Amino acid sequence: MTRRLGWGCLAAVVVLLALQPLVAPYDPRGVDLAHALERPSKAHPLGTDGLGRDVMARVAAGAWSSILVGLVAIAVSSLVGVGVGILAGAGGARVDGALSVLVDVLLAFPRFVLLLNVAAVVTFRSAAVVGMVIGAMSWMRTARLVRTEVLTLRERTYVEAARAAGARGARVLAKHLGPHVSRLVVETAALRFSSVVVAASTLDFLGMGLPSESPTWGRLILDGQSYLETAPWVTLSAVLALGLTAVGLTLASERRPGDSRRILRRIPSENAP
Amino acid sequence: MGNALVLPGRGQGGRGLAAAVLAASTALAQACGSGAGDAGRGGAGAADGSSATPARGGTAKVGVIAEPKTFLDWAAETTVDSYAADLVFRRLARRSSVSGSFVPDLAESWQTLPDGRTIAFQLRRGVLWEDGIGLTASDVRFTEDRARMPEASISGYKEAIESVEATGSHQVVFHFRRPDPEMLAHAVLGHVYPEHLLGSVDARDLQTLPFHRRPVGSGPFRLAEWEPARYLSFVARRDGTPGERPHLDRVVMRIFADKTSALRELEGGGLDLLFKVPRETADRLASRGDLTIHRVPTHGYVFVVWNTKRAPWSRVEVRQALAASIDRKALASRFEGTETALASGPVPADHPWHDPAPSSTSYEPAATAARLTSVGWRISGDGRWLDEQGAKVRLEILVQHGNTVLQDTAAVVADNLRRVGLEAEVRQMDLTTLRARVEEKGDFDAALYSRPSTAPVDLAGCFGSGGAENYAKLADPDLETMLDAFGRETDLEKARETFVRAARRVGELEPWTFLYYRSETIAASRRLRGLEGCLPNVMECASEWWIPKDRQ
């Protein structure tokens, strides 16, 4: 039932995105000073902001921006995580030791604080760069999981290889690793996407994220704060969109209670920001 | 008197003229300077509309965004630093309003000497530092010497001063590099600091000085408590100046992380004073009975800089066409609440040499098409302009990140330009990168800038080739001739004519498109009185604030 709630939330966001070109076909940058801070109406289903820009169009633009950031981040963190995980699992005790220490050290630190530090030195030129940076901070858990998979597989592979002499360990490893790793990446993708979107919007809210004109949810919430008394729809629309996306993705990734138990015994909780 | 012109530092000429101008301003200064002490003393209550006498006691709460870092001007970074310094330290004189007269503070009188490059100040006697030592001319001399050192953040404003000498225990003389009608403003800029405590400190140790957190001042208040990131508490001094004491017992500076939480506190009654209130909020607050909104127009303005060295913005017809496509009246209305805030040129309306004939282009978007086709452009199928080579015309407007007003202005300007068919985009970046790209590398199409109110009118510096503030990289031969002539002119009336012609030429060339003048918006609780004496720099007259007995 939890999962159905999750899908429902996501469906709401998708509906919003689909409807926007029909009911609010405005340029998100389109200024209209004469119609600033207007309540939601037929012409503007989610109202307008301080410069008369349509809120629904801006929220939709923020959605696309978030999707881009999320996809890039997932790609980067998956690539790096899988790479490091394989290296650690298959590279021998020394390499494994060194990489594991690195992963432990990085995981011990609050990820958001790490992100803030990096934001101090990197110029965010585009949403893709934001995605890359967040992705570069998010590969650690994937690496750990992949490493475990590789190690388990190695055990079995050697046993098999010992029995069926002649088959090369590395190729067997690769053949069996593929489906396991991809399944791992896909299963955790939704949760990771959610945490990336949350991290990016928090950065934007603190004024440290993307410094461009294109609206992101975090910026919309930040900018709308000054009108919270008179025009709450500006902030609340973005809060709703962000909330539905994050909550939807998390709930949809929920496993059945039985699965929970199995997983809890294996790995620590994923729910850190 | 107001912000008079600044003569460009070209050649050795201009003395005769300068002397004439200065003689005029000196006469005015003397009229304001000596003896006109009423504004600085115990304050008549008539100015604030009620004829009540100021009551003693009470605490005023001022809201600031960002914590003051230091009380020293030489290390100061933001206006918050100067707010704090205004309470604890004094200046030689202060201004009663943006273009108003100078009111004596530490200096009780002053004279400009006939050579036009020197001002002599006579200091008030009996002013004591918090540790009981008397304030003397050597403190002023020491402060000025330190302010002119290259590491000091205000050294740029003090550039015109050549040297300062203490000619007596309470006599100071300022020597300027060239005749300058802004001399008085330059001299009194900044607070005076104690030589006996800071004189022996090496400039390199400046960073670690305890004085930053525990100042010893000569002002009406002293710092009693500093809770980091929370508040600073200042209490009234009884012994600072002879026969004078602030009405209030205490001023508390409450620190907030952002404007929104400060505004919440203001509306909830937790603050008496807040600066730089955003316009929409100010409009909403104005209808409340317990708050007064003071909007003080300043000489600062917002403008678009065009890169005249980059095609197609290098063509004057293009710049004029684009300028005519921007609805500046609507911008003034939106950001300043009134069309009269429209800025039409580099010379403010209350300037003695302001040209009443408008030199700036008016809003005519319909004519843009004709203007642009006349330079060889044409409109493509999807309504976008193509230049002579048939490439789509793209414009990127750079603006400072983090400043909502400038960002929003840029968004509106870009939208105006998109409506006439240009591909206009806004790119935000942090101030340092912005300045580097515009001023050092010249790598930009257009940028949105804001000029501070304290910046003087300086045609040569802003539009002359080689000028320090010539962001547009303008180099027009006609204008150069005019600016040269102006610099050498000795006759007042001829200088004025040349100046006006030069200003008109600037208007024709449109290197900058002037948008609107900015006002300082201050929100004050009704219970806090006595602010009218020195708007908008109200912190400077904190000794005149008072709160009625029943509201304390």
Place this chain on the structure above:
Amino acid sequence: MVSHVLRRALRAVVTAAGIAILAFLVLHARSEEALSVLAENRGVRGEEARAALRTSYGLDRPVPLRLSSWIGDVARGGMGDSWSHPGSSVARVLFDHLPLTLALTGSGLLLQIVLGLGVAAVSIQTRGTWKDALANALALAANALPEFCVGLLLLWPFAVRLGWFPLSGVSEAPWEAGGGTLTTLLDGLHHLALPAVCLGLASFAAVARLLRVRWEDELGAKYVVGAEARGMSRARIVWGHSLRNAAGPLCTSIGLSLPGLVGGAVVVEQVFNWPGLGRVLVDAIAARDLNLIAGANLLLALLVTLGGMISDLLFAALDPRVRAR
């Protein structure tokens, strides 16, 4: 036992140091850009003045030298001078604000446990029904939302609209003397309430889930059957032994949630104007005060690693099965 604790402590400190050094290297890789911001803020123009500034901040030295110099500063206790708080050492600034972050994180942790316990208890009682699923979903939703959203959703109705809680800050009119310790304490708690609730809400889901699973397991164990047979009341069984046994691993889970909690505290401090270490870090980053950022990183890292160590030790202390090993 003592040697075990010491070894853990050493590991915690070394891990924290590792992070801090990594962050230091990252920050100083772009120190010219930081210098530009510092110069811009101070109004310093021109190559000469900029060079003077560079020297006074020690940024003209090679990075390894800067690092060893910083390590020396840390060992001496001051952690260097803060560039954005002239006149104060980094340690001074950090320790001025540390208690507030500790208060916030501590109460956030407490609320996390309380809320987790509450939701887990509801789950246990209403196992399998829609109420259980709803409780679970709400917990996950609160966790999934960004902390600043939770903060705004709490702030607006309860503080701005209803006025039940203060709008910001740590206390009312602290500059006015008077008011006993009790009033100050109550006032402080009043101000702490919303930020702490925000933190707790954003992080209790993991606790709830873990507790619920383990609790269920415990309730199914053989000793429970025996206890029931002996006539022990249901309430005592649920809230007594089985909870205590289930709580052991909770400590580890809490230790693991510390990075998230501290990261969340940084955000919550911005929303509620709570002047703790998070505020210091954000301001220091804006001002490019590299010394202060480095010190804040170290302190935050220590908070997390030492906190994790404490929770692991608590786990060992609480769970007799672990101790027996």
